[in-house]
Amino acid sequence: MTSFLLRRLWLAILVCLTVLVVSFILTRLSGDLAVSIAGPNASAADIAIIRKNFGLDRPLVVQFLDWAGHAARGDLGQSYLYHAPVWDLIRDRLPVTLTLGLTGLAIALSIGLPLGILAAMREGSAVDRGIMLVALFGQAMPGFWLGLILIVWFGLELQWLPISGVDTWQGYIMPGVVLAFSAIPALMRLTRSGMIDALAADYIRTARAKGLSRSKIVLKHALRNAAMPVVSIAAVQLGFMLGGSVVTESVFALPGVGYLAWESITKNDFPVVQAVVLFLAVIYIALTLLADMMNALLDPRLR
């Protein structure tokens, strides 16, 4: 168990380091960051000042070590636009993004799991096909477009829900649904295939032979064994949803980390972009690490 955990932790640290390098290189892709920050109308003198002020005249290796060293200590640099520490900007907006991500995950689980289980119990029937069709529809739905339709329909026509912002909890409903839509197909398919495998196993036949009720067999025996891949995929999907919050938060104008990132990209505030990429990646790495550990606890064979 300990060696599994240590190996897994070591891998997570290596991935974090790689992402650190990637997020640094990413913002240097334009060739000259000072020109990108200054914008198209800047004079050569302006660019020179920016280059000096932001330390962009130093060798790349020195810049990287400086950024990595500070990032490792939790200092993600200064925003050019807000003149504030990037970490403060992220921390202020994190509650919105986390609430949104968890709302999305909760909606996705409450729709994806029951439908996946139902499809597995009626494998091959019209119910199963109908449910798989729902998964296909969800997969083909462009999230931002769904968001706009919801805004027009529920926000404008029916006036049930606010069309933007998070002043009230209702503001999270539509973005949560949009975000959930991206995760439902994968959750549903995995629950279904996991349950089909579990229901075909010998211990289910034994349970049936013992005369246990159908609901008890499904919920207690099969679901428990189908749960493991679902735990993993739920963690992965939550990570993807937090990453995908860029689109959803822009559509609904939610003041979260994703909106901050989009704003920073369009306004050339690259320390923020670099930091958000790193931050979201680290969250994803932590989530998958957590899922692996939970699975190791659930299933001793994995250790």
Place this chain on the structure above:
Amino acid sequence: MKATATVPALSFRSRLPSFRHFATFLGVVIVGAAILIAIFAPYLTPHDPFAQNLNLRMIPPVWMDESMPEHLLGTDQLGRDYLSRLIYGARISLLIGVLTVVTSGLIGITLGIIGGFYGGRTDQFVMFLITCRLSIPLILVALTVVALVGSSLAVVILTLGLLLWDRFAVVARTTTMQVRNLDYIAAAQAAGASRIHILLREVLPNIANHLVVVATLEMALAILLEAALSFLGLGVPPPLPSWGLMIAEAKEYMFFSPWVIMTPGIALFVLVLGINLLGDGLRDLLKAGSRQ
């Protein structure tokens, strides 16, 4: 008499196209139609998709009041014919889908086959690369690259191609592991075939059908991602008629005339649904094949 009456009824029933076949058929029809529309776009479009006419702005589609028969789906905020732009939009979506899949397939399949075939430390390294790729937030990185390098069709294709290789690598790796120890590989090795020859001529053809299924999934994903990037203003540059860009441009008018965001969205949804139906059908064919 009774027996002869029931037999044809039964056989008739089994000849009815099943739902699965119908779904696959629908996928083929949608994708086929989209390809034909994209290829023959210049002959199908009633108007120039770039021609503006400021006197004819926001004309609604024919099923609504105040429409004009020569603009079947109406016009946009600059008076450009919506149907013509939709038709040319199919070109952009398919081009993005195909070229992205070629790029990402090349990267992912190479990595996956090498990792799966050689195993050991090489495989560990490939797995590490896949883990790194998955932990990087896809849309955010794509947006940043396009913002820094500049928005063009080529940049979008390359960016998505360099990001979407993970599923190719995962599937190529596991399927290669499955065929690695089969007899024909050993036979080729005994016959003195080179490593490259074995990987390209023995392994690749035997895992290709699995990769085709991945290709459809990734193509659908690439088309959706391009639309999302263009919607956020960092994808295909205007005035190109990308469906995502059309939705972005129509956004400020959607409160007064909701149809402006409907048509490009439906086009996007139907094309992606068609590709996914096709992919599902291929996957089922594969499963049926492996059972026999």
